[in-house]
Structures are given as structure tokens and as C-alpha cells.
Amino acid sequence: MGILSEAIKRILERPATRKYPKEKPKIPEGFRGRIEWNPETCIFCMLCAINCPTNAITINKEKKEWSIDIGKCIFCGRCHDVCPTKPKSVSNSKKYELAEYEKEKFRLKFRKSERGG
Amino acid sequence: MNEFYIPFGPQHPALIEPVHIKLKVDGEKIVDSELVLGYNHKGIEKSFENRWWAKGMYLSERVCGICGHYHTSCFAQGVENLLDLEIPERAKYIRVIIGEIERIHSHMLALGIVAYELGLDTLFHYIFRDRELAMETQELLTGNRVHFVMNVIGGVRKDIETKYFNLVEKNMERLDNRLHEYLKIFKTDTAIRKRITHIGYLSRRKAKELTPVGPNIRASGIKYDVRESGYLVYDNLGFKAVTGEGGDVLERCVVRIKECLESVRLIEDALVKIPKGEISKSVPLLLKIPEGRETVSRVEAPRGELIYYLKSAGDKPYRVKIRTPTYQTFTIINEILRGYEIPDVPVIIASLDPCLSCTDRLTIVDLNTERERVVSGDDIRRRETL
Numbered sequence: 001m002g003i004l005s006e007a008i009k010r011i012l013e014r015p016a017t018r019k020y021p022k023e024k025p026k027i028p029e030g031f032r033g034r035i036e037w038n039p040e041t042c043i044f045c046m047l048c049a050i051n052c053p054t055n056a057i058t059i060n061k062e063k064k065e066w067s068i069d070i071g072k073c074i075f076c077g078r079c080h081d082v083c084p085t086k087p088k089s090v091s092n093s094k095k096y097e098l099a100e101y102e103k104e105k106f107r108l109k110f111r112k113s114e115r116g117g
Numbered sequence: 118m119n120e121f122y123i124p125f126g127p128q129h130p131a132l133i134e135p136v137h138i139k140l141k142v143d144g145e146k147i148v149d150s151e152l153v154l155g156y157n158h159k160g161i162e163k164s165f166e167n168r169w170w171a172k173g174m175y176l177s178e179r180v181c182g183i184c185g186h187y188h189t190s191c192f193a194q195g196v197e198n199l200l201d202l203e204i205p206e207r208a209k210y211i212r213v214i215i216g217e218i219e220r221i222h223s224h225m226l227a228l229g230i231v232a233y234e235l236g237l238d239t240l241f242h243y244i245f246r247d248r249e250l251a252m253e254t255q256e257l258l259t260g261n262r263v264h265f266v267m268n269v270i271g272g273v274r275k276d277i278e279t280k281y282f283n284l285v286e287k288n289m290e291r292l293d294n295r296l297h298e299y300l301k302i303f304k305t306d307t308a309i310r311k312r313i314t315h316i317g318y319l320s321r322r323k324a325k326e327l328t329p330v331g332p333n334i335r336a337s338g339i340k341y342d343v344r345e346s347g348y349l350v351y352d353n354l355g356f357k358a359v360t361g362e363g364g365d366v367l368e369r370c371v372v373r374i375k376e377c378l379e380s381v382r383l384i385e386d387a388l389v390k391i392p393k394g395e396i397s398k399s400v401p402l403l404l405k406i407p408e409g410r411e412t413v414s415r416v417e418a419p420r421g422e423l424i425y426y427l428k429s430a431g432d433k434p435y436r437v438k439i440r441t442p443t444y445q446t447f448t449i450i451n452e453i454l455r456g457y458e459i460p461d462v463p464v465i466i467a468s469l470d471p472c473l474s475c476t477d478r479l480t481i482v483d484l485n486t487e488r489e490r491v492v493s494g495d496d497i498r499r500r501e502t503l
């Protein structure tokens with residue numbers, strides 16, 4: 001009897017589910033999404049690359065290149081925690097729809113241009 | 118009398134976990150059972166050995182998706198022991214709060230699965246809908262639904278914000294109402310009571326002998342809970358362990374619901390008592406611990422006592438040994454299956470709340486002993502003909 005009465009009580013309630021692709025969820029504060037890098041402030045100290053638990057970040061100091069493999073990244077935010085610059089040069093964005101058809105597309109490469117930015 | 122073996126799992130429509138149980142049956146009745154693990158081995162313990170301490174934290178969180186916070190708490194607690202480091206009071210409270218929310222959603226998941234195995238899909242969906250309250254609270258406080266990365270060695274990574282406390286309290290109140298409702302349903306619904314009382318019975322004496330952990334031993338009347346020792350701030354919060362006397366599937370469910378209620382109380386209490394202050398002690402990025410130093414760290418995870426043994430090799434662990442609760446709980450599987458019928462198996466197993474994802478990581482030792490002991494040529498042949 002217990003479940004039945006519960007079911008009757010709930011019959012007029014709105015659905016608990018969300019129509020996801022049409023209706024986006026509210027992203028909470030502190031959500032750890034795709035990593036983003038800011039070429040303006042980065043000093044190429046390598047700390048993020050060394051401390052990343054999955055070695056997702058690679059840095060080429062000479063070419064001033066900073067790349068990340070989203071396929072390897074576990075979104076732990078450690079790179080952000082160890083980055084010494086202020087404001088932090090690397091941080092978690094709120095992006096979460098990251099699926100791709102090809103693995104290659106996960107490898108993102110960024111470069112700092114000579115004339116700053 | 119015709120006895121024969123029935124393989125149950127690793128892929129079975131009635132059990133989603135990758136575990137293989139060989140059931141020796143006489144008709145419908147189970148005469149004997151044998152557990153075969155190893156379908157989900159991930160090699161995590163070995164992987165710890167070539168990671169720095171701080172990086173190991175992130176690996177330990179990946180041992181289990183449901184109770185990841187307990188794994189990091191246990192690992193961090195171990196490393197802090199090795200360093201003789203006392204973490205700030207506020208960090209302790211945060212660890213407890215996040216952990217208890219995690220316990221609620223884990224227990225509700227287990228209840229949902231039991232309902233599902235009983236064929237009560239409606240109840241399953243209701244429980245999962247309300248579990249969302251706990252998930253949302255986690256999201257609110259930590260930013261993510263799973264893998265919160267709240268712990269770091271020396272404290273916690275992220276503070277919980279006071280502006281959310283009201284919302285958390287509201288969620289907890291609603292959860293409290295809902296849990297009382299489920300307690301009533303489990304205790305009074307005739308279909309449920311008829312189906313799961315006196316099923317999967319574990320007597321107090323047997324429980325003492327076989328020592329499962331967590332709600333499974335407490336449902337048999339033995340008060341064994343690591344939180345009773347008052348680690349972190351459980352003694353300040355006046356934690357009381359929940360026990361039950363029945364020892365059957367129903368009792369295990371009831372104990373889980375009551376534990377959720379206790380968790381709700383702990384969270385509400387902790388939100389009031391949480392002191393201000395720093396949230397972590399700074400430790401060097403490349404942590405060095407004198408070689409050979411070792412420690413054992415225990416926490417009470419949702420499924421029971423979780424143990425980490427750590428031995429240092431300088432900047433990396435020399436050995437990390439993880440004793441997950443489900444591994445210990447599997448000692449009783451033969452005892453609670455014997456004498457019951459095949460249709461009871463899924464619900465009995467579900468009532469243990471097994472987590473194969475963390476347990477199977479351990480079978481490296483198990484497989485070794487098994488190679489010597491069980492898997493004889495005869496056995497393999499028998500398995501082939503199953």
C-alpha cells in the first residue's frame with residue numbers, strides 16, 4: 001500500500017527530469033570544465049605540465065606553445081592550483097559539452113604570438 | 118539427487134555488477150556458492166607506485182565513482198599521518214560534511230537497486246529522484262556531481278560557502294522527510310515485507326565469525342563503525358552508530374535508511390558547528406617522506422571500513438594496499454545465499470551493496486592464491502562446460 005499512495009500523491013507533480021539538449025542544466029559555481037589557458041599571463045614555468053597527474057599538458061618553451069590533450073585530462077584542476085601567476089594562467093572553464101568524433105580534435109595547441117597575445 | 122552448477126554473472130540480466138558466482142543448486146535451492154572475482158581489475162595499486170604522493174590523490178579518487186571522497190580522505194589521512202601533520206579544524210568539518218552527503222547518495226543508490234531487483238521500478242525511480250537532492254547538494258558545495266577533488270594533502274582544496282548553507286539545510290530537511298517516508302514504505306509495504314524478510318539471513322554469531330563490514334554487519338546487531346572512534350570531528354558531532362537486529366535483506370535496507378537519517382543530522386549539526394579559519398596547511402609540491410615509513414589509515418566509507426596501507430619510498434609510495442569494504446563483505450556471500458532459492462540471489466546480492474569497481478582492484482592477490490588453490494584443470498574444464 002505504501003508505494004501506491006506515494007504514486008497517487010505524485011501523479012500531478014511536474015516531471016523530475018530535464019529535457020537535456022534543449023534545456024541546459026544550471027552550472028554550479030566551482031564547476032571544473034574544460035581547461036583554458038591565457039597566453040597573456042603565462043610565464044612558461046612548466047609547473048602545470050609537471051604537476052598534471054595524467055601528463056595531459058605539454059609545453060614547448062622555445063616556440064612558446066602550450067598544448068593540452070582533453071582526452072587525457074581528468075578535470076582535476078591541479079594545474080590551476082599550482083600555477084604561480086596572478087591571475088592564474090590556466091583555469092577550469094564552464095564548458096562541458098566536449099564530445100568529438102575524432103581523437104585528434106582533443107589535442108589543442110595554443111601559441112603565444114610575438115607581439116603579445 | 119541431481120546437483121549442478123549455475124553460473125551467475127559476470128554478465129547477467131539480473132545483476133549489473135561484473136561478478137561471477139558459481140551456484141551449486143539442487144532444484145531451485147542453493148546448496149553452495151563460490152565467488153569468482155577479477156573481471157574488473159584495473160591495476161590501481163601498482164599504478165600508485167610510480168606517482169608522486171600528490172598525484173596519487175587523484176588516482177585514489179578514481180578507485181570508486183560513488184565513494185571517491187572517502188578514498189581520497191583515507192589516502193590523505195594516511196599521508197598526513199606519515200608527515201605528522203594535523204589538518205585545520207575547518208578542513209576536518211568540510212571532509213565530514215562532503216563525506217556524509219556522499220554516504221546519503223550512496224545508500225539511496227543501494228536502496229534503489231534493491232527496489233529495482235524486487236521488480237518495484239516505481240520505487241526505484243522515486244528513490245533516485247530524491248537521491249538527486251543529495252547530488253544537487255554536492256554540486257552546490259563542490260561544483261561537481263562526482264569526483265569532487267575536495268581533498269588535498271594537508272586539508273581541503275575548496276572552501277564551502279556560507280551563502281549556500283541555507284539551501285543545503287533546506288535540502289537536508291526535504292531529504293529527512295523523504296527518508297522517513299521510505300522507512301515507512303520499507304517497513305509497512307506488504308509486498309516488500311513478504312519478499313525480503315527472512316531472506317539472506319546472517320545471524321549475529323555468523324556475522325562475528327565472518328566479519329563483514331559496514332551496514333551489513335550492523336544489520337546483524339554488531340556495532341562496528343569506524344566513526345565511533347571519533348576520527349576527524351565525529352566525536353564533536355556526537356555520532357551514534359545505527360544497528361539493527363534482523364540480519365536479513367529488509368534489515369540491511371532499514372539500517373541504510375536510518376544511517377542516512379543520522380547523516381542528515383550530522384550534516385545539519387556540522388553546518389552549525391563549523392569554525393572559521395584556514396582550510397589547508399601548505400605542503401611542498403614535491404612531497405618527500407622518509408623512506409620506509411609506513412602507516413595504516415581507516416575511514417568508514419558508505420559500504421564499511423576502508424583501509425589504506427601506505428609505505429613510503431621517498432617521493433612516491435613504495436606500496437599502497439587498499440582494503441575496500443566490499444572485499445571484506447564478500448566473506449559472507451556463501452552464508453547468506455545457502456539455503457535460499459535462485460530468484461532470491463539478485464536481491465540478496467543487491468542488499469550487500471557490492472561495489473565491484475573498487476573490490477576488483479584487489480584481486481591481484483586473490484588471483485595468485487587462486488591459481489595455486491582453486492583453478493585446477495578439473496575446475497577449468499567444469500567452467501568450460503557450464
Ligand code: SF4
Nearest residue numbers: 052073074076077079
Ligand atoms: S585539470 Fe588536471 S588532468 Fe587536466 S590538465 Fe589540469 S592538472 Fe592535468
Ligand code: SF4
Nearest residue numbers: 042043045046048083
Ligand atoms: S603553471 Fe601557469 S604560468 Fe606556469 S606554464 Fe603553466 S600556465 Fe604557464
